[in-house]
Amino acid sequence: MVEFKRSVCPHDCPDTCGLLVGVEDGRVLSVQGDPEHPFTRGAICVKVNHYPERVYSPLRVLHPLKRMGPKGAGKFERISWDQALDEIVHQYKQIISDSGGEAILPYSYAGTMGVVQFHAGHPFFHRLGASKLLRTICSATAEAGFAASMGKIPTTDIESTVDSDLIIIWGSNTLSTNMHAWPFFLEARRRGASIVVIDPYGNRTAGEADRHLQLKPGTDSALALGMMYVIIKEGMIDEEFIARHTIGFEQLAGRVEAHPPPLVEKITGVPAAEIERLAREYGQAHAPYIRTGWGPARQLKGGMAMRTIALLPGLVGATHKKGGGITRSTSPAYEFKMSAVLREDLAPSGVRSINMVQLGQALTALDDPPIKALHVYHSNPAVVAPDSARVLVGLERKDLFIVVHEHLMTETAQYADFVLPAATSLESTDLYRSYGHYYLQMASPVIEPMGEARSTLAIFQDLASRFAFAEDCFSETEEEIIRKLLASGSPYLDGITLDDLQEGRPIRLNVQENIFSKGFGTPSGKIEFYSQSMTDQGLDPLPNGEPSADEEGQGRFHLQLITPPRRQFLNSSFNEIEYLRNQAGEPTIMINPKDAATRGVEEKMRVRVFNDRGECHLFAHLTERTAPGLTVIEGLYWPRFMPKNRGVNQLTSQRLTDMGQSCAFHCNLVEVEPDTSLTPSV
Secondary structure, eight states: OOEEEEEEOOSSOTTOOEEEEEEETTEEEEEEEOTTOTTTTTOOOHHHHTHHHHHTOTTBOOSOEEEOSSTTSOOEEEOOHHHHHHHHHHHHHHHHHHHOGGGEEEEEOSSOOOHHHHTTTHHHHHHHTOOEEEOOSSSHHHHHHHHHHHBSOOOOOGGGGGGOSEEEEESOOHHHHSGGGHHHHHHHHHTTOEEEEEOSSOOHHHHHSSEEEOOOTTOHHHHHHHHHHHHHHTTOSOHHHHHHHEEOHHHHHHHHTTOOHHHHHHHHOOOHHHHHHHHHHHHHOSSEEEEEOSTTTSSTTHHHHHHHHTTHHHHHTGGGSTTOEEESOSGGGOOOOTHHHHOGGGSOTTOOEEEGGGHHHHHHTOOSSOOOEEEEESOOHHHHSSSHHHHHHHHTOTTOEEEEEESBOOTTGGGOSEEEEBOOGGGSOEEEOOSSSSEEEEEOOSSOOSTTOBOHHHHHHHHHHHTTOOSGGGTOOHHHHHHHHHTTOOGGGTTOOHHHHTTOOOEEOOOOSSTTTTOOBSTTSSEESSOHHHHHTTSOSSOOOOOOOOOTTTTTOOEEEEOOOOTTOBTTBTTTOHHHHHHHOSOEEEEOHHHHHHTTOOTTOEEEEEOSSOEEEEEEEEOTTSOTTEEEOOSOOOGGGSGGGOOGGGSOOOOBOSSTTOBOTTOEEEEEEEOOOOOOOO
């Protein structure tokens, strides 16, 4: 008989869905949405609907493995856990003796969003004295830019947007990456709201919106300033709100003078009349709302882009209007006692930090000491890290010792000296926050781990015991860690207990209806049109509207490339499911027909996409959904499923953004030409 057990989707998505997992005789038969979850309401995406195929994938790693052939060849032999852990510890001790702990680099990110397992390796590597990893690859720029304007604070509850009369979705393909927000937006539309999408290309969400403003990539700040020009010039500002809740308005007004819509049209490609129309709609709306995505921040000047967008609500007092405001992330409301899982106190003073965006450089050029061991978990850097040609050169080093714990035999795992079988979220205990809603959940195992799989926490505790680390954190259970996390004293968590969470039901945080009623998280406690803290960092204290540009290859590569998500994949996850690959189809590059014609490219032709960093091979899709000069590659296919086994991140750069030190995944210059090689396509 099938029993349905509650769980939580662990993946890097703002929706953090409540799940009902159908289990019979210890085997997962189905995964569906929990209809009692107030935000996700029983709906799940096509990816998680096929989760059993991930758990029971032919690529699932079930036992510890030791490499037998050359790196990347995927030849391993099965060994015992004791042998694997003993040999890893022996290698680590030798490296530490020869070169010091900093020669070991952990590499992890959001393969799971569970708070316990995500951070389970931090105490071990701190205690080891390993190099610290700056985990900036995704949201750091958006977070830094937004914080410069409003502070690191919780933002508008998406559920409240049913009372909005204007919804602007800025740089987010909501239907693919935040699907549970859409019903709230549709309810607002039913009540009379308009939905406007701002995005460089015609994605699924733009196709369902009332209007789409198609701007050039990297020009978001200029567009926001053009809107501000109209709002200020035409007297649509909320003077009382500005006086009470903002600083620097006069300086901003002076800066805005340089951004009239006709000039902004030349920068952004958005017609001046459309800029004026949207500005008036925003300025005159009773409760205007902005949903920011991560796209604007994935530019070299992405921090400034996010900062500028975040200032718009301050002009019209939108943050204090029911249904209005702005959503970047809800995660700041989850004020856990993070010291319980991070244990930064265990790290020696002065240990160096390495930015995960620059993994290729770290593995191929870093010295004093060089990286001699790479320990990967919750990530797939051979696919997701930028400038992947250089990353692969580093992974191929014969003198680099690589440990990977994984659910699946990924591209990165194929380069490992040891692969350790990791438990999935359905096989482990964890606590889940969200960055898209205000419900906290805990998940317990619904099945026993497959094969010899172990949780991330268990793996690191096993390693710690072999080093004779005696601190309490190396013997605590998940439940004990969760109790500590909840004991932060945060008013948002007041009254929420482990006993409540163990029922598996979502529990709403104690967030007030007006999330901004207690002020903002900036040094002044106000929205900062002028930011002294940015001046102190050597940055422009005012939004400047300068567009981003890939400075490498200027004049030789003439097409911009952005790499947004494809709904069948989540970053590099779910490539292992054949049904989803088939639904996604062949890896394609979207190119405007005018650009295709000048390059001799025809529909469905296999093409070579290249720049100085690398190349990949895809199939051309000619479409007006991209403007001339712009190409779009949706989705992060594993290289093994692409022609010539080369992934999209061959084309992206290790250069860091203006704020937050993140990756400019959407800021690339490339060229496209017919693929004249005779290698058969995949």
